[in-house]
Amino acid sequence: xxxxxxxxxxxxxxxxxxxxxxxxxxxxxxxxxxxxxxxxxxxxxxxxxxxxxxxxxxxxxxxxxxxxxxxxxxxxxxxxxxxxxxxxxxxxxxxxxxxxxxxxxxxxxxxxxx
Amino acid sequence: xxxxxxxxxxxxxxxxxxxxxxxxxxxxxxxxxxxxxxxxxxxxxxxxxxxxxxxxxxxxxxxxxxxxxxxxxxxxxxxxxxxxxxxxxxxxxxxxxxxxxxxxxxxxxxxxxx
Numbered sequence: 001x002x003x004x005x006x007x008x009x010x011x012x013x014x015x016x017x018x019x020x021x022x023x024x025x026x027x028x029x030x031x032x033x034x035x036x037x038x039x040x041x042x043x044x045x046x047x048x049x050x051x052x053x054x055x056x057x058x059x060x061x062x063x064x065x066x067x068x069x070x071x072x073x074x075x076x077x078x079x080x081x082x083x084x085x086x087x088x089x090x091x092x093x094x095x096x097x098x099x100x101x102x103x104x105x106x107x108x109x110x111x112x113x114x
Numbered sequence: 115x116x117x118x119x120x121x122x123x124x125x126x127x128x129x130x131x132x133x134x135x136x137x138x139x140x141x142x143x144x145x146x147x148x149x150x151x152x153x154x155x156x157x158x159x160x161x162x163x164x165x166x167x168x169x170x171x172x173x174x175x176x177x178x179x180x181x182x183x184x185x186x187x188x189x190x191x192x193x194x195x196x197x198x199x200x201x202x203x204x205x206x207x208x209x210x211x212x213x214x215x216x217x218x219x220x221x222x223x224x225x226x227x228x
Contacts, residue, residue, distance in 0.1 A: 032214040043118075043205065044219040051214045090157065094214065100170065101147050102217065104157035 002027040004093050006105035013081045014113050021076040021089050021108045029097030033074040035065055038088040038107075047089075050074060061085070081112045116140065118220035120206050126226045127196055135191045135223045139208030146189050147209075147217060148181055152202035160204075163189065164211075196227045 003026045013019045025031055035047040048059025055067040065076045074091060088109050092102040119138045127133050139146050148160040159173035163183045174180070178196075183189040193200055203224050207217035 034216060036219075043221045044207075046216045046218065049214065049216055092157075096214075099159070099162075099172065100145075100164070101149075101159040101162045101173070102157075103159065104149075106156045 002093055002095055002099065002103045004091050004103055004105035006089075006091055006108045008108050009106075010109045010111060012111045012113065015083050016080050019078050019081045019085070019110065019112070021091075021110060023074045023076065023091030023105060024072050025074060025091070025093045026072065027093055027095040027097075029095040031072075031074075032094045032096070033065075033067060034092040034094075034102065035059065035063070035074075035076050036090045036092060036104075038090065040087075044090065047076070081110075083112045083114050086110055086112045118206055118208055118218055120204075120220040120223050122223060123221065124224045124226075126228060129198060129227055130195055132192065132194045133196055133225065135193075135204050135225070137189045137191070137206030137208075137220060139187065139189070139206070140218055141187075142210070143208035143218075144186065144211050145209045145215070145217075146183055147207045148189070148191050149205045149207065150202045151205055151222070155202075157205075160191070193225075196225075198227050201225055201227045 005024045033050040036044040050067045058064045091105040121136045144165045146163045150158045161181045162170040178194045181191045203222040205222045207219045209215040209217045
């Protein structure tokens, strides 16, 4: 079975400061990792993914994530947070040996204060 | 271009009634997924279609839930004899092909069972 853990229900950061949203995963086989963002009353939007290759992946809106195989982590980062980044962030995983659909974490609410 | 569309956006139904939820995927996308988002359960996979292959129904919570995809495009999720615990936002997503392609989500259908 595959699973994703987002240990923080909420992350608070001041505008202009760096932000990190944590994600760890458990799969059999090779992981394919994704980050999605959900703004209020809107659907999920794709941010970035890791399939293979460089462990640091860059995505939309200045976000990036680092794949760490030994720690089974895929933390989302941004060097300088914006108030408009405030939203609900979901980490998700699929695998080449299991279910093709995504298994999601419980979500982390990011609050960026001006 | 046009994204994933879902209808209705909101549905209120009485316990015991049947409901149908519709999803129009992005044109040319061969993979289609249904998920459910609820407060207590987070984002749960329901069912997945890929081309002409047999659907992966492993996420359907009971035999009251079924889905079909006609002509490899539009999909309908049917819930029979609705229960209050079926109240949730039902999300549809499509991807160009199956993993590891990113999924694009529709705005969802909010189902309320009274």
